[in-house]
Amino acid sequence: MSEGVNEADRPEVLAGEGTDLFSKFDPVITMRRDLLDSGVTDPFNLVMEKVLSPTRAICNGRDTILLGTYNYMGMTFDPDVVAAGTQALAEFGSGTTGSRVLNGTYQGHRECEDALREFYGMDHAMVFSTGYQANLGIISTMAGKGDYIVLDIDSHASIWDGCALGNAEVVPFKHNDIEAMEKRLRRIPEGAGKLVVLEGVYSMLGDIAPLKEMIAVAKKYGAMVLVDEAHSMGFIGPNGRGVAEDQGVLDQVDFVIGTFSKSVGTVGGFCVSNHPKFEILRLVCRPYVFTASLPPSVVATAATSIRKLMHGADKRARLWRNSRTLHAGLLEQGFRLGTSETQSAIVAVIMPDLERGATMWEALLREGLYVNLARPPATPANMTLLRCSLCAEHSEDEVETILGMFQRAGKAVGII
Amino acid sequence: MGQMGYRMTLVEAKQGTATLDMTGARRFAPPHQASERHAMDRAAIDSRIRTLIEPFNKKAVTITDATTFAGDLEFDSLTVMDFVAEIEDEFDVIISMNQQAEIENYGQLVTAVGTLAGDDA
Ligand SMILES: Cc1ncc(COP(=O)(O)O)c(C=O)c1O
Numbered sequence: 001m002s003e004g005v006n007e008a009d010r011p012e013v014l015a016g017e018g019t020d021l022f023s024k025f026d027p028v029i030t031m032r033r034d035l036l037d038s039g040v041t042d043p044f045n046l047v048m049e050k051v052l053s054p055t056r057a058i059c060n061g062r063d064t065i066l067l068g069t070y071n072y073m074g075m076t077f078d079p080d081v082v083a084a085g086t087q088a089l090a091e092f093g094s095g096t097t098g099s100r101v102l103n104g105t106y107q108g109h110r111e112c113e114d115a116l117r118e119f120y121g122m123d124h125a126m127v128f129s130t131g132y133q134a135n136l137g138i139i140s141t142m143a144g145k146g147d148y149i150v151l152d153i154d155s156h157a158s159i160w161d162g163c164a165l166g167n168a169e170v171v172p173f174k175h176n177d178i179e180a181m182e183k184r185l186r187r188i189p190e191g192a193g194k195l196v197v198l199e200g201v202y203s204m205l206g207d208i209a210p211l212k213e214m215i216a217v218a219k220k221y222g223a224m225v226l227v228d229e230a231h232s233m234g235f236i237g238p239n240g241r242g243v244a245e246d247q248g249v250l251d252q253v254d255f256v257i258g259t260f261s262k263s264v265g266t267v268g269g270f271c272v273s274n275h276p277k278f279e280i281l282r283l284v285c286r287p288y289v290f291t292a293s294l295p296p297s298v299v300a301t302a303a304t305s306i307r308k309l310m311h312g313a314d315k316r317a318r319l320w321r322n323s324r325t326l327h328a329g330l331l332e333q334g335f336r337l338g339t340s341e342t343q344s345a346i347v348a349v350i351m352p353d354l355e356r357g358a359t360m361w362e363a364l365l366r367e368g369l370y371v372n373l374a375r376p377p378a379t380p381a382n383m384t385l386l387r388c389s390l391c392a393e394h395s396e397d398e399v400e401t402i403l404g405m406f407q408r409a410g411k412a413v414g415i416i
Numbered sequence: 417m418g419q420m421g422y423r424m425t426l427v428e429a430k431q432g433t434a435t436l437d438m439t440g441a442r443r444f445a446p447p448h449q450a451s452e453r454h455a456m457d458r459a460a461i462d463s464r465i466r467t468l469i470e471p472f473n474k475k476a477v478t479i480t481d482a483t484t485f486a487g488d489l490e491f492d493s494l495t496v497m498d499f500v501a502e503i504e505d506e507f508d509v510i511i512s513m514n515q516q517a518e519i520e521n522y523g524q525l526v527t528a529v530g531t532l533a534g535d536d537a
Binding site for chain 2 (some may be wrong): 148153163169170171172173174180183184187189377381382
């Protein structure tokens with residue numbers, strides 16, 4: 001912690017022990033202030049003053065290229081999507097003011113679920129208010145007392161929180177380690193229910209899971225399988241259904257979880273499944289029942305976007321081209337990346353430490369580039385990462401510009 | 417940003433309020449009460465765990481039954497995962513996070529492993 005001039009400004013709360021219920025956050029407060037005291041712009045308090053397109057916004061008065069928004073397919077300004085939302089807003093109003101199981105299911109919610117069933121080629125689809133709630137709801141409801149959840153240690157917060165909300169035994173295994181997963185499944189007592197929870201793409205490093213092997217093992221031990229495909233929809237797999245489809249095992253997956261907040265370009269979450277009893281979840285899944293449904297405009301934009309993603313071959317090709325160009329370019333410049341080859345549309349640049357990570361983040365912002373700063377404890381192995389997510393709408397020129405920005409900033413900060 | 421708590425916070429470890437597990441598992445339900453009838457010999461389990469913990473005991477802390485993982489040994493979440501995996505493999509047991517949440521110190525771990533391993537025997 002730095003000393004001197006800042007001392008007087010420090011709030012009293014850090015002084016005493018057990019002052020009040022906020023005291024447990026003192027270490028986070030200190031960590032955050034130490035970072036800001038070093039003079040960097042607060043990386044977690046950025047405001048987009050204007051959004052010009054899926055790839056550009058005005059931040060701090062500067063025209064900024066967006067490279068950390070998960071807006072993979074660039075659907076947020078698609079004219080058909082915007083028109084569908086505008087029309088629904090005018091015809092159905094600004095919100096449903098109700099739960100899906102009471103007054104909150106409009107025609108648009110049904111149409112959105114129809115679009116999902118078609119997109120995934122599955123019998124059932126359930127739309128939640130966010131992807132976070134979809135994981136929360138399905139995991140906590142499916143795995144009950146006495147059941148076992150076997151999950152990857154690098155799982156997303158919403159998966160962990162789904163475990164915490166339920167009453168099942170929670171058993172994590174080392175990231176993408178098939179053998180570690182099998183050992184745990186083998187040791188589960190006979191007769192206990194089992195749910196294996198995996199992700200297609202892991203969003204911190206942008207690496208994909210060996211789903212084919214892992215799902216085969218899960219099935220060998222009689223487990224049900226849930227795969228979160230948040231970061232693959234629309235551009236991985238022959239029909240854009242995700243990593244499980246790409247590896248030919250989608251028919252073995254009991255629950256696919258997804259979100260509208262990335263490729264689809266709006267907000268919302270979902271679960272699709274072929275299980276014959278799936279529909280009962282609408283009555284027993286608390287994060288589905290006890291919250292208001294998505295506004296009509298949102299489900300209208302989602303349904304339109306999902307249907308367009310079924311025919312998004314061009315966008316898909318551009319997204320992969322951009323991802324490969326950026327990945328190869330950054331490697332060549334000497335940056336350390338999360339994966340040695342392009343596995344997804346996420347390129348994670350590994351920073352030596354939080355301080356230089358934050359400095360690099362700020363240097364990029366000054367250059368006119370927004371990336372996602374991820375820092376411990378949110379990251380695997382307590383790494384500091386600059387996570388870049390590509391968009392189909394980034395032009396080839398923009399990707400070259402981005403590479404130039406990385407090179408200048410990286411040299412200035414002394415990382416390359 | 418929502419990433420806080422994607423994993424667990426070291427904050428909990430530093431404060432010494434965390435149990436063996438630091439992923440928020442304290443909110444999980446308590447573990448099953450397993451039978452202690454066939455409990456393995458405690459001294460034998462203790463010595464096997466003592467060997468396993470050595471590479472994780474970076475500061476060479478003297479380990480007693482009261483030694484805490486988060487506080488005294490300063491285990492972070494990754495260390496906890498690796499250490500638990502070693503014990504699980506050695507004794508061929510599962511120590512779920514729910515069970516980990518009840519284990520704060522070394523003595524409790526030895527007891528828990530004795531119970532779990534004894535159950536199978
Ligand atoms: C893997 C994963 N699952 C679930 C979610 C939650 O999605 P949503 O933003 O719809 O809540 C996210 C994104 O934040 C994610 O990365």
